[in-house]
Amino acid sequence: MRIVGLTGGIASGKSTVSNLFKANGVPVVDADLVARDVLRKGTGGWRRVVKAFGEEILQDDGEVDRAKLGLIVFSNPSKRQLLNKLLAPFISSGIFWEVFKLWMKGSKVIVLDVPLLFEAKMDRWTKPIIVVWVDPETQLQRLMKRDGSAEEHARDRINAQMDLDDKKRKADIVINNSGSLEETKDQFRDVLVQVLSPLSWTEFGLTRGGAFAALAFVIVGILACSSIYNNNVTRS
Numbered sequence: 001m002r003i004v005g006l007t008g009g010i011a012s013g014k015s016t017v018s019n020l021f022k023a024n025g026v027p028v029v030d031a032d033l034v035a036r037d038v039l040r041k042g043t044g045g046w047r048r049v050v051k052a053f054g055e056e057i058l059q060d061d062g063e064v065d066r067a068k069l070g071l072i073v074f075s076n077p078s079k080r081q082l083l084n085k086l087l088a089p090f091i092s093s094g095i096f097w098e099v100f101k102l103w104m105k106g107s108k109v110i111v112l113d114v115p116l117l118f119e120a121k122m123d124r125w126t127k128p129i130i131v132v133w134v135d136p137e138t139q140l141q142r143l144m145k146r147d148g149s150a151e152e153h154a155r156d157r158i159n160a161q162m163d164l165d166d167k168k169r170k171a172d173i174v175i176n177n178s179g180s181l182e183e184t185k186d187q188f189r190d191v192l193v194q195v196l197s198p199l200s201w202t203e204f205g206l207t208r209g210g211a212f213a214a215l216a217f218v219i220v221g222i223l224a225c226s227s228i229y230n231n232n233v234t235r236s
């Protein structure tokens with residue numbers, strides 16, 4: 001199985017690129033969706049977070065007020081670290097299960113869309129790593145426009161992540177999303193060819209088909225050895 005890492009900065013265009021993958025039949029595991037699930041009312045993540053941050057972060061219906069919690073953690077690094085520490089085990093296992101389900105379905109190439117791929121050291125499980133890069137001013141403007149947020153809050157969110165240029169240096173593939181959507185789609189076409197190139201033997205071994213082939217090989221080997229052994233015992 002080939003697990004492609006897709007990352008970047010906040011509002012750099014990861015969802016835009018992951019939608020292009022989905023439109024081309026490549027399944028995507030979205031870490032933001034997993035992170036939402038593990039914070040739903042009544043879950044283990046919800047209980048831990050409410051215990052640590054207090055009931056004042058809850059809405060009337062008992063769900064976490066995400067905007068309120070966001071304002072707290074994106075302006076305070078130690079509170080953000082606490083939230084990350086509380087949710088990390090739930091997010092990692094959630095991602096693992098999503099990958100496992102796709103493996104069971106027989107998917108050969110999948111994309112992991114994880115904003116904090118490098119920060120959470122999940123980059124070691126993915127190859128190649130695609131970084132969606134955008135120039136800083138465009139990133140700020142797109143973020144403010146999309147979330148309707150003030151410049152100060154948008155900057156807090158951007159500064160809560162590893163510098164986007166550092167991520168770019170760690171990438172195997174860079175998509176520059178500073179221009180139009182058409183320009184991004186042009187780059188994406190070449191990226192798709194690379195991502196869908198034939199699997200290496202190691203990647204094939206990690207697919208469901210590869211695992212069954214290896215198992216069949218071992219069973220045939222054992223049967224062949226036992227038949228040779230039985231023949232020798234009968235003769236002697």
Ligand SMILES: CC(C)(COP(=O)(O)OP(=O)(O)OC[C@H]1O[C@@H](n2cnc3c(N)ncnc32)[C@H](O)[C@@H]1O)[C@@H](O)C(=O)NCCC(=O)NCCS
Nearest residue numbers: 009010031032035066067069070073084087115116160161
């Ligand atoms: C603080 C929360 C409630 C704010 O929710 P909100 O709906 O406003 O934002 P959303 O979850 O859609 O995230 C938007 C973007 O913010 C960035 N972001 C989210 N969490 C973090 C974080 N802990 N550190 C840095 N950036 C983050 C990501 O780029 C993400 O794509 C939420 O982001 C959260 O629970 N974060 C902690 C979980 C986490 O680490 N998620 C990232 C998945 S790897």
Ligand SMILES: Nc1ncnc2c1ncn2[C@@H]1O[C@H](COP(=O)(O)OP(=O)(O)OP(=O)(O)O)[C@@H](O)[C@H]1O
Nearest residue numbers: 009010011012013014015016142146177179180181
């Ligand atoms: N090339 C582009 N031209 C114009 N607008 C764009 C372009 N790419 C993305 N956008 C817009 O910028 C915003 C951020 O893009 P997107 O949601 O894909 O980023 P993201 O990296 O997934 O964000 P997050 O980290 O918050 O999940 C969206 O409103 C999107 O429509």
